Amino acid sequence: MSENNAKRRPIIIGVTGGSGSGKTTVSRAMFEALDGHSLLMVEEDSYYKNQDHLPMEERVKANYDHPDAFDTDLLIEQLQDLLEWKTIEKPVYDYVEHTRSQQVVLEEPREVIIVEGILVLNDPRVRDLMDIKIFVDTDDDIRLLRRIQRDMEERGRSLESVITQYTSTVKPMYHQFIEPTKRYADIIVPEGGENQVAIDILVTKVRDIIRNNQEFTNED
Numbered sequence: 001m002s003e004n005n006a007k008r009r010p011i012i013i014g015v016t017g018g019s020g021s022g023k024t025t026v027s028r029a030m031f032e033a034l035d036g037h038s039l040l041m042v043e044e045d046s047y048y049k050n051q052d053h054l055p056m057e058e059r060v061k062a063n064y065d066h067p068d069a070f071d072t073d074l075l076i077e078q079l080q081d082l083l084e085w086k087t088i089e090k091p092v093y094d095y096v097e098h099t100r101s102q103q104v105v106l107e108e109p110r111e112v113i114i115v116e117g118i119l120v121l122n123d124p125r126v127r128d129l130m131d132i133k134i135f136v137d138t139d140d141d142i143r144l145l146r147r148i149q150r151d152m153e154e155r156g157r158s159l160e161s162v163i164t165q166y167t168s169t170v171k172p173m174y175h176q177f178i179e180p181t182k183r184y185a186d187i188i189v190p191e192g193g194e195n196q197v198a199i200d201i202l203v204t205k206v207r208d209i210i211r212n213n214q215e216f217t218n219e220d
């Protein structure tokens with residue numbers, strides 16, 4: 001892609017970090033602060049692979065924190081479509097059934113696209129599509145506590161299942177695959193959503209890129 005074309009396409013911001021680090025909170029805070037611009041949130045979780053062919057006991061045991069759990073090719077294809085201002089059919093993931101739902105959501109392309117998920121900085125093909133890369137950095141113990149609360153309240157899990165999953169896959173995969181992607185981040189945000197200084201800096205940078213894009217387009 002030439003530099004000129006790159007200036008005219010939507011902006012992609014990648015937000016990653018461990019489960020419970022505050023990725024969604026940071027993404028939403030940016031979303032709200034960028035009110036007035038056209039924005040789209042793309043959650044990597046939507047791209048978990050379909051597991052309809054597996055019985056429930058297999059799905060429960062699957063490793064959801066390994067890169068192979070995601071249909072990254074589809075994520076890339078759809079991000080590329082958005083960059084070309086094409087509408088996508090975003091898949092919908094069902095955490096209770098541990099598989100893709102039958103539905104899709106039609107998402108129109110937007111000026112700013114926030115891609116959020118545990119492994120969005122893992123694949124170089126995804127990283128290469130991003131204008132800004134953010135890693136939300138929160139200690140393991142805090143993330144575990146947040147995850148217990150969230151999974152029990154919102155994802156229908158027992159305490160025992162959350163602890164078993166955390167020790168068998170979530171924690172080891174974090175250290176093997178997620179934490180190492182910190183080196184690719186432009187900005188590391190400690191403690192996530194409450195870090196208003198980091199959010200303000202990020203929003204200023206995004207507005208700057210949008211303004212440059214508009215000036216460039218007006219010059220044409």
Ligand SMILES: Nc1ncnc2c1ncn2[C@@H]1O[C@H](COP(=O)(O)OP(=O)(O)O)[C@@H](O)[C@H]1O
Pocket residue numbers: 017018019020021022023024025026146150191192193194195
């Ligand atoms: N800096 C923070 N301080 C306290 N609680 C936070 C902070 N950031 C996020 N949380 C809370 O922690 C939980 C997990 O945050 P979330 O943004 O959903 O994480 P992730 O998307 O990385 O899994 C949510 O209940 C959220 O409100």
Ligand SMILES: O=c1ccn([C@@H]2O[C@H](COP(=O)(O)O)[C@@H](O)[C@H]2O)c(=O)[nH]1
Pocket residue numbers: 018019020023045048064065094095098099117118170
């Ligand atoms: O069926 C599933 C699919 C995913 N998970 C867990 O979700 C987190 C990622 O979501 P966050 O919002 O970043 O926490 C990941 O750690 C998976 O373990 C699941 O438990 N079951």
